[in-house]
Amino acid sequence: MVITPMDRGFGATVRAIDLRQPLTDRQQADLLAAADEYVLLSFPGQAIDDGQQLGFAANFGTPTSYFKRKAALVPGGDPRIISLTNEDADGSLKHASELADEGIMASRLWHSDNSWRQVPDRFTLLAGKEVPPTGGNTEFIDMRAAWDALPDSRKEALRTLVVAHSREQGRAAVGVKLTDEERQLFPPVPQPLVRTNPRTGRQALYLGMFASHALGMPEEPGRQLVQQLLAYIGQPRFVHSYAWQVDDLIIWDNAQTSHRSTPFAEHEYRRVMRRIGVLEQAPLLER
Ligand code: OGA
Numbered sequence: 560m561v562i563t564p565m566d567r568g569f570g571a572t573v574r575a576i577d578l579r580q581p582l583t584d585r586q587q588a589d590l591l592a593a594a595d596e597y598v599l600l601s602f603p604g605q606a607i608d609d610g611q612q613l614g615f616a617a618n619f620g621t622p623t624s625y626f627k628r629k630a631a632l633v634p635g636g637d638p639r640i641i642s643l644t645n646e647d648a649d650g651s652l653k654h655a656s657e658l659a660d661e662g663i664m665a666s667r668l669w670h671s672d673n674s675w676r677q678v679p680d681r682f683t684l685l686a687g688k689e690v691p692p693t694g695g696n697t698e699f700i701d702m703r704a705a706w707d708a709l710p711d712s713r714k715e716a717l718r719t720l721v722v723a724h725s726r727e728q729g730r731a732a733v734g735v736k737l738t739d740e741e742r743q744l745f746p747p748v749p750q751p752l753v754r755t756n757p758r759t760g761r762q763a764l765y766l767g768m769f770a771s772h773a774l775g776m777p778e779e780p781g782r783q784l785v786q787q788l789l790a791y792i793g794q795p796r797f798v799h800s801y802a803w804q805v806d807d808l809i810i811w812d813n814a815q816t817s818h819r820s821t822p823f824a825e826h827e828y829r830r831v832m833r834r835i836g837v838l839e840q841a842p843l844l845e846r
């Protein structure tokens with residue numbers, strides 16, 4: 560196994576490993592350490608099936624089950640595997656309204672996966688089955704770099720803040736309203752604004768489109784604070800763009816990044832991804 564850093568201390572490419580085979584203990588330990596350090600790992604040339612992707616995901620924790628996202632589940636498949644695709648069952652390309660309904664467009668804004676859940680996804684594994692020749696990159700913010708670049712006085716003011724995250728906020732940001740049932744099912748969740756990786760000691764901001772307002776202050780300034788921070792983290796100096804090749808498998812650490820999908824010619828090209836989330840071990844805050 561050969562791990563090569565990508566650029567500016569963010570991301571690494573991993574070669575000379577076959578993800579169809581079980582990992583050795585040594586490989587698993589090295590990859591967990593690399594994920595801590597590089598945050599984004601890319602494995603090119605891995606033509607793996609869904610079961611193999613699940614097997615690989617299990618090295619990083621417990622895969623998330625997606626019960627509600629019926630449209631995105633593979634028909635007859637495992638609820639832990641999401642198909643992100645602009646292709647219809649009959650092989651034609653979907654209309655924009657269908658894509659919006661399925662939440663595919665919802666990933667166009669900066670977010671950390673499932674940060675609106677009490678136990679969010681720690682890692683996400685995305686496998687590129689079909690990718691457009693141009694566009695459709697996945698962009699990442701190095702949330703450690705964004706934290707590090709803040710002045711000390713600002714860090715002091717932010718360090719212990721807690722922010723409300725909700726599915727409702729994330730959907731509203733892309734113009735979709737939750738049903739009353741969904742609103743009851745998915746109440747806002749308090750999350751820390753700053754997270755520390757216990758193994759590297761590095762701190763990172765934790766927020767994205769699901770964040771609505773900082774708690775412990777009146778709501779309006781709490782909302783303004785979140786909006787300011789969202790504008791701050793999106794600066795190009797913190798952003799890394801990942802250009803896909805077919806059979807790339809990537810894994811990212813949702814505790815140290817935010818990410819978003821980018822547009823491509825949806826009505827011309829297919830973009831077919833298989834996605835598996837891996838859960839945090841516990842809620843991020845003591846309740
Ligand atoms: C995701 C996601 C980005 C992409 O699967 O959580 O945000 O580029 N995907 O498809």
Ligand code: MN
Nearest residue numbers: 666670672818
């Ligand atoms: Mn995502």
